[in-house]
Amino acid sequence: MSIKPIQFKDDTLLMIDQRLLPTEEVWLEYRDYRSIAEAIKTMVVRGAPAIGVAAAYGAAFGAREIEAEDFAAFRPRFEKVCRVLAETRPTAVNLFWALERMTNFALAHQELSLPELRERLMAEAHEIAAEDERINRALGKNGAALIPNPARVLTHCNAGALATAGYGTALGVVRAAVEAGHELMVYADETRPFLQGARLTAWELMKDRIPVTLICDNMAGYLMSRGEIDCVIVGADRIAANGDTANKIGTYTVAVLAREHGIPFYVAAPISTIDLSLPDGSQIPIEERGPREVTHMGGRQLAPDSIGVRNPAFDVTPARLITAIITEHGVVRDNFTAGLKSLVEQG
Numbered sequence: 241m242s243i244k245p246i247q248f249k250d251d252t253l254l255m256i257d258q259r260l261l262p263t264e265e266v267w268l269e270y271r272d273y274r275s276i277a278e279a280i281k282t283m284v285v286r287g288a289p290a291i292g293v294a295a296a297y298g299a300a301f302g303a304r305e306i307e308a309e310d311f312a313a314f315r316p317r318f319e320k321v322c323r324v325l326a327e328t329r330p331t332a333v334n335l336f337w338a339l340e341r342m343t344n345f346a347l348a349h350q351e352l353s354l355p356e357l358r359e360r361l362m363a364e365a366h367e368i369a370a371e372d373e374r375i376n377r378a379l380g381k382n383g384a385a386l387i388p389n390p391a392r393v394l395t396h397c398n399a400g401a402l403a404t405a406g407y408g409t410a411l412g413v414v415r416a417a418v419e420a421g422h423e424l425m426v427y428a429d430e431t432r433p434f435l436q437g438a439r440l441t442a443w444e445l446m447k448d449r450i451p452v453t454l455i456c457d458n459m460a461g462y463l464m465s466r467g468e469i470d471c472v473i474v475g476a477d478r479i480a481a482n483g484d485t486a487n488k489i490g491t492y493t494v495a496v497l498a499r500e501h502g503i504p505f506y507v508a509a510p511i512s513t514i515d516l517s518l519p520d521g522s523q524i525p526i527e528e529r530g531p532r533e534v535t536h537m538g539g540r541q542l543a544p545d546s547i548g549v550r551n552p553a554f555d556v557t558p559a560r561l562i563t564a565i566i567t568e569h570g571v572v573r574d575n576f577t578a579g580l581k582s583l584v585e586q587g
């Protein structure tokens with residue numbers, strides 16, 4: 241049973257602190273939108289779908305903090321809550337998808353009393369969380385059919401249960417393949433600088449007793465050249481209308497290597513990660529994070545003081561390097577523009 245990194249108990253949001261895994265399993269408690277926004281920004285909670293779920297809960301808690309006579313007075317204050325949450329991280333479109341859904345829900349129910357609206361908004365956040373896990377299981381089943389049996393699967397970053405409300409997207413495909421009886425093992429890229437692969441993917445797969453081997457990011461090409469990788473599967477933070485995909489920094493590098501070696505490269509993501517408003521990936525905002533993630537590891541300084549640092553947290557893999565995009569509504573193999581539009585319109 242895969243972990244649920246976001247839980248709601250006794251009117252409190254509990255989120256596992258993903259900055260401390262794998263050595264410390266610390267659950268933090270949240271009851272206000274500003275602390276939830278800080279948790280997203282500092283990557284206590286991370287992963288596109290999980291960020292969306294956390295933002296939905298942030299909006300619901302924010303609504304509870306608003307004292308207003310009527311909806312007309314409530315609305316601008318609720319929109320401010322959503323703005324604070326929207327300003328946390330720019331790349332994962334799930335964040336904005338969730339906030340838009342919460343805003344539209346409030347507008348559609350503005351005739352309710354404010355106490356009732358507040359409760360219904362919290363219920364909507366619960367629904368978004370519950371839907372996410374159901375979506376991941378459907379996505380996993382759609383993707384499992386693509387995984388060879390046996391298979392050595394390379395992943396990058398963490399698109400697992402820890403990156404969602406449960407089960408995972410890329411790792412949801414891995415879990416579904418295992419549940420379908422596939423014999424497989426996973427090579428997990430460590431994924432510098434935040435080490436989601438080493439710290440999170442390795443940890444959650446070992447908890448689920450799925451064979452996993454950790455590699456440094458610069459080892460993937462060597463293993464591919466020796467025929468030791470059968471397919472690659474990654475998550476996504478934003479997929480443009482033509483299939484260009486933003487994902488964790490280093491994903492593009494893996495995709496180029498996979499193409500060079502004739503290895504299938506799969507992207508697994510829910511429909512809420514598809515952004516049809518962007519015709520291609522050139523306009524996807526790429527988050528730049530602080531230098532300390534690069535210059536320090538575990539509190540130890542790795543580079544000279546005042547060294548110049550770049551730290552883009554994502555890159556964009558062009559659709560031409562992607563074999564298929566796996567969603568809960570089905571798999572798109574080529575002509576991504578038409579295929580993705582059709583999947584999104586299935587609603």
Ligand SMILES: CSC[C@H]1O[C@H](OP(=O)(O)O)[C@H](O)[C@@H]1O
Pocket residue numbers: 286287288289396397398399400403404409410436474475476477487488489553
């Ligand atoms: C299903 S998670 C999608 C995506 O989010 C991660 O980014 P971050 O850890 O910075 O939130 C990574 O790119 C995953 O592939």
